[in-house]
Amino acid sequence: MTTATATRRRSAPQNPAASTPEAQLRNCSVxxxxxxxxxxxxxxxxxVAAEAxxxxxxxxxxxxxxxxxxxxxxxxxxIAARAVACTFVASQAKFTPHHIRLLSAAGEVNPSAVGRRxx
Numbered sequence: 001m002t003t004a005t006a007t008r009r010r011s012a013p014q015n016p017a018a019s020t021p022e023a024q025l026r027n028c029s030v031x032x033x034x035x036x037x038x039x040x041x042x043x044x045x046x047x048v049a050a051e052a053x054x055x056x057x058x059x060x061x062x063x064x065x066x067x068x069x070x071x072x073x074x075x076x077x078x079i080a081a082r083a084v085a086c087t088f089v090a091s092q093a094k095f096t097p098h099h100i101r102l103l104s105a106a107g108e109v110n111p112s113a114v115g116r117r118x119x
Contacts, residue, residue: 058087058094067100 025033034041061079065072078084079093085102086093095103 055097058089058096059100061093061095064095064100064103068104 025036028036030044031041034044037044059067061075062072065075068075075084076093079086084106085099086095087099088094
């Protein structure tokens, strides 16, 4: 006598990353994303273009100094010493938003890492 054994079909392991919102939107069209957000397709495209344009903008030494609240001369000294990240365009130092964030973060102080030591 033969007995039939029930075979259980194996399911593929679930990928936890596939359930993230980013993964769900990865295969959507721009119109589908705009619909999910409740905005127009043109508004979404304009927003993305503005964000990309902001990252491509280069600031002059004076503009960067004004943003950081330092003197142009102080910043120019750091540039001459090659102590800060910058991009040279037509022999002039320019700063991207990323460069400015790096410069700002370089002066950050973590209060828990400095100060008096307790015994």
